[in-house]
Amino acid sequence: MSTTNTLPPAALRPSAVTPRDIARSAAVRRERAAKLKLWIGAACTLLVVLPIALAQVLPLADANAQDLSQRRLAPLVAGHLFGTDQLGRDLLSRVLHGGQVSLTIGLLAVLVSGAIGIILGAAAGFYGKWIDTIVSRLLEAQMSLPLLMMLLLVVALFGPSIPVITFVIAIAQWPEVARLTRSLVLVEREKPYVAAARVLGLHRINILLRHVIPNVFKQASLVVLLLLAQAVLLESALSFLGAGPQRPFATWGRIISDGQDYITTSWWMVTLPGLFIVLLVIGVNLLGDGLRDRSRRKKKEA
Amino acid sequence: MTTYLIKRLGQGLLTVFLTVSTVFILIRLAPGDPAVAYAGPLATTEQLAKVRQQFGLDLPVLEQYWIFLQQLFTGNLGTSYSFQAPALQVVLERMPYTLTLATSAILVAAIVSIPLGVWMAKRTDTGKELGANILTIAGQSMPDFWTGIMLLTAFAVLIPVFPASGFATWGGLVLPTITIAILQVALISRMVRREMASNFAAPYLTVARSRGVSERTLTWRYAMGNSAIPVFTALGTRFAAMLNGVVVVEVVFAWPGVGSLIVRALETRDYPLIQATVLVTALLAVLVQLLIDLAYPLLDPRVRLGKAGSA
Numbered sequence: 001m002s003t004t005n006t007l008p009p010a011a012l013r014p015s016a017v018t019p020r021d022i023a024r025s026a027a028v029r030r031e032r033a034a035k036l037k038l039w040i041g042a043a044c045t046l047l048v049v050l051p052i053a054l055a056q057v058l059p060l061a062d063a064n065a066q067d068l069s070q071r072r073l074a075p076l077v078a079g080h081l082f083g084t085d086q087l088g089r090d091l092l093s094r095v096l097h098g099g100q101v102s103l104t105i106g107l108l109a110v111l112v113s114g115a116i117g118i119i120l121g122a123a124a125g126f127y128g129k130w131i132d133t134i135v136s137r138l139l140e141a142q143m144s145l146p147l148l149m150m151l152l153l154v155v156a157l158f159g160p161s162i163p164v165i166t167f168v169i170a171i172a173q174w175p176e177v178a179r180l181t182r183s184l185v186l187v188e189r190e191k192p193y194v195a196a197a198r199v200l201g202l203h204r205i206n207i208l209l210r211h212v213i214p215n216v217f218k219q220a221s222l223v224v225l226l227l228l229a230q231a232v233l234l235e236s237a238l239s240f241l242g243a244g245p246q247r248p249f250a251t252w253g254r255i256i257s258d259g260q261d262y263i264t265t266s267w268w269m270v271t272l273p274g275l276f277i278v279l280l281v282i283g284v285n286l287l288g289d290g291l292r293d294r295s296r297r298k299k300k301e302a
Numbered sequence: 303m304t305t306y307l308i309k310r311l312g313q314g315l316l317t318v319f320l321t322v323s324t325v326f327i328l329i330r331l332a333p334g335d336p337a338v339a340y341a342g343p344l345a346t347t348e349q350l351a352k353v354r355q356q357f358g359l360d361l362p363v364l365e366q367y368w369i370f371l372q373q374l375f376t377g378n379l380g381t382s383y384s385f386q387a388p389a390l391q392v393v394l395e396r397m398p399y400t401l402t403l404a405t406s407a408i409l410v411a412a413i414v415s416i417p418l419g420v421w422m423a424k425r426t427d428t429g430k431e432l433g434a435n436i437l438t439i440a441g442q443s444m445p446d447f448w449t450g451i452m453l454l455t456a457f458a459v460l461i462p463v464f465p466a467s468g469f470a471t472w473g474g475l476v477l478p479t480i481t482i483a484i485l486q487v488a489l490i491s492r493m494v495r496r497e498m499a500s501n502f503a504a505p506y507l508t509v510a511r512s513r514g515v516s517e518r519t520l521t522w523r524y525a526m527g528n529s530a531i532p533v534f535t536a537l538g539t540r541f542a543a544m545l546n547g548v549v550v551v552e553v554v555f556a557w558p559g560v561g562s563l564i565v566r567a568l569e570t571r572d573y574p575l576i577q578a579t580v581l582v583t584a585l586l587a588v589l590v591q592l593l594i595d596l597a598y599p600l601l602d603p604r605v606r607l608g609k610a611g612s613a
Contacts (some may be wrong), residue, residue, distance in 0.1 A: 001450065026426075026427045029427045029428070030427050031429065033432045033435075035581055036432065037432075037435075037436070040436070128404055131482075141317060141320070147543070147552075148549050149579075149583070150325075152549065152564070152565065153325065153328060153329075153568060153576070154328065156568040156569070157328060157329065157331075157568075158332055159333030160574075163523070220380055229443065233443075233445050236445050236447075237445060237446070237447060237550050239566060240445075240447045240550065240553075241549065241550065241553060242569075253447070256447065256448060256451070257447075260451055263451060263454075263455050263459070264455070264459050267455065270451050270452075270455075271452070272449070273450035274445065274451075274452070276445075277448065278440070278443055278444050278445070278448070280442050280444040281443035281444075284440060285439045285442070285443050286439055289435075289439060294304065
């Protein structure tokens with residue numbers, strides 16, 4: 001670092017590399033691509049999440065208020081921005097309230113799967129031996145299970161309540177976090193500071209919880225956004241198949257599966273809620289991808 | 303080689319056995335009574351008892367499990383409550399449809415995603431690659447049931463080119479295949495891009511290029527040769543997952559496959575049918591996994607099956 005300080009500022013230094021060359025270099029382009037992804041991602045996410053968060057405040061009709069005289073009104077008619085469904089309920093209001101359910105389930109599921117994944121993955125990576133064997137076998141076993149079928153089975157058998165669905169999605173997702181954490185911890189535990197901490201007499205649990213996990217946490221938590229996107233998709237697929245949270249909760253999957261019967265006459269009932277899901281999931285995926293690109297590059301530079 | 307095969311088969315069968323047993327226990331743990339689902343809500347207590355007796359549901363769970371194990375080894379999984387036919391037979395009748403759909407989807411996915419991935423890898427850090435990248439992210443962000451309904455409306459209702467549901471003609475295969483392929487292309491092409499890009503950046507490729515090897519050979523023989531195993535594994539694993547029933551897409555297109563069968567079996571609490579479906583799909587998935595592993599030596603002569611590092 002000190003050597004750069006002795007050089008004259010870049011503008012005074014003679015160089016064959018013009019600012020234009022720098023702007024076109026791969027590193028700058030990569031940085032710009034990551035930034036673009038982050039911006040588009042943030043824009044898409046906010047466009048969906050803000051109205052959902054404000055659903056209670058916005059001047060909307062009640063999501064469950066039926067008005068049979070107002071059945072299947074097209075979008076943009078008075079008072080109904082997204083039109084109405086087959087029972088005369090305001091579609092926008094239903095989509096936003098459904099979004100609250102979907103997002104809550106998604107966030108809870110990601111929290112649970114993240115916690116399980118980080119704890120088990122870190123334990124497997126740090127302690128090795130039989131703990132690693134058990135966790136790795138569990139991961140493998142889950143790979144060979146028919147996933148969606150098992151999820152449907154559990155939901156169908158234990159009832160589609162929000163805790164069951166959250167739990168089921170978390171169980172579907174923990175392997176990804178666990179595998180990543182395990183590989184990060186495997187590298188981390190060989191670093192000198194771990195050996196130093198042991199020489200100082202720290203207990204292994206303390207080293208793991210207070211030093212190793214905080215060091216890998218940031219990298220492991222990057223995957224969370226991608227998992228959130230998957231969780232939203234999974235929840236909507238489950239509720240499309242009738243295994244989602246039950247009435248009175250409106251969920252995206254069920255709004256679409258209800259609208260399916262009227263697709264020839266009322267296109268908006270399927271198209272608009274679907275676009276909402278797509279926008280949210282693209283946004284979250286782009287954010288996750290952009291952040292990952294960024295951290296990967298930072299790591300390379302370091 | 304033979305020991306390796308026996309070992310892998312043993313492991314696979316153990317996985318299948320554990321899966322089937324887990325499902326058996328889960329079903330029995332859950333609330334809800336298949337007798338009610340079978341006899342209807344108006345059935346009297348005597349009728350319910352009779353139904354339970356007929357299906358052997360009045361026996362202790364352990365005894366039911368013992369009977370189930372015996373059935374497992376004789377290949378007779380009991381009679382489906384709702385189809386009134388041997389459960390295994392019902393599943394096997396549906397299997398060809400799921401196989402057809404999965405095969406055509408994976409073929410389309412491979413044909414599109416491999417060139418697309420290579421194309422993206424060659425244009426790393428350009429605007430075009432970024433565009434393609436965002437498109438693939440969009441592809442993996444669309445819920446498949448929604449894509450299915452949209453395609454259905456567009457190409458079966460508004461412009462009636464393809465049949466809307468079922469599998470009466472080969473045209474019926476087109477829309478479900480596209481629906482599945484969109485997601486698979488998005489996932490696999492990103493994976494191909496990553497593999498190929500790391501190979502393009504490898505020193506051996508620079509050496510080969512400096513010695514005048516043509517760009518085409520570099521791409522398809524050198525880089526692709528070294529990416530073959532991960533790409534093939536991804537394709538195979540995806541295919542195996544599809545055999546477990548492309549549940550959602552089968553439901554949307556009323557495809558007479560295993561996926562829509564399991565949804566119906568779960569709704570009617572058809573225990574034998576659920577168990578037969580899980581058994582057949584788990585067996586097939588394990589078999590496909592084994593075939594993938596067996597193909598490795600063909601893709602890369604350095605791989606020796608059963609030796610350390612590859613097993």
